[in-house]
Amino acid sequence: MTSVAVRKLSDAQTHSFSIHQVAERQGVAFAEIEQHYDRLERVMLDAFFSFVGSYRNSHFLHWNMRDANYGFAAIEHRYTVLGGAPVVIDDDRKHDLSRLIINIYGKGYISHPRIESLIAKNHIRPLDFMTGAQEAAAFEQRNFYGLHQSTLRKVDIFANFATLVKDRDLRTETGWWEMHGGRLRTLYNLVVESKLLSFIATLIGIGTPLAAVWWLFWPSIQIFLLAAWSTISELL
Template structure:
């Protein structure tokens, strides 16, 4: 019967299952984030990747891949670098990332909204091909979009999109440092100004932000903006979950059940009691 089914709770269960998988595989989980040039005015071209950062949750260590670092290795001054220089630096950076992925592809890869050809694993793989490097493969069931998991758990209104995007807003709400993290607009400006160090620092900070949000989520200590009626829905089962999740409502519900039970006992005894 439909009264005993809830689309909202089914969706929430999907989020719980993904979160449980990450908990059980913590020692083989990586958190990834990357920065790229603006998506606009590219005339259909895939945005250039400027930096990638990956954090190993078991060791706590982060691995950085960036044009900024490659420029130092190659002794190239980014302030006067040509397009060909930047192509070379991006190719070297992506080749190193490709080698890293091959060693760690069976791991769980936690990311934030990296799920299409404009911004995501596919976009990075396409840039590998465009600059003439080897590409990589990560199976879809090894990718975990933390923003999607939050959406399934708490609805996609878990935090506002404005003014800084959900990742920064979620971090602010949960007192997670956003030092050096740039908004999308600021990242686009940094790219135009060839300020690759800012992009590099922003990427590294955002990996830490995603990791901290995941830690809080695993501890069931995450602050969100969704209301309980949104989280559980207003189905029969949803109302039960709302009551169960609130100690005060659970106490009130228990009192009501006790009172109703006491009131109904004489009636039950009258109709079903022995004569």
């Protein structure tokens, strides 16, 4: 493991932990990092888990960090191998941004590879961003600085994605109808949320039995009419 970065969404402050920075502080030349790798990595992860311990009650937004190959468990395992005692974040405080986006926009919201496609679709500058293959090549070349810059850029990009989702401005390949399920349930939800339905329900509550029977007998027509009226009223 060469670098880890955490960005606070509240103030955009980024806290980073990298093996080459530890080497610099300890006076280890870049060319000699490999000779002291485990020791430097342990110091890096010491700092990371100390930071996590200070924020263990916070919520962590991440991208596909769900398993022992690539995720929180992988970092915890590596730290344990190096003799550390990791601070374990509760699962209910981990939120996978990639899955949240799928839940909102549907599985086909963007083409693969999704990160790169979202970057292009939303006109985000990739700058130092590296793909998985590029990062693997950078590690083989011992380009620790480049890997750290890629990590920093990724947390910045993910923060951009999260903000765009929150503001409902994320550009995807999902149409409005598809995103909302394309079902009558969508129309029903529009009706339930409209003030017109509340008004009519009040009238039914104090109206004649005949009016109530008519309402119950023609639910599909009522849903269609109310949805149409809701749409028209928003345009006026």
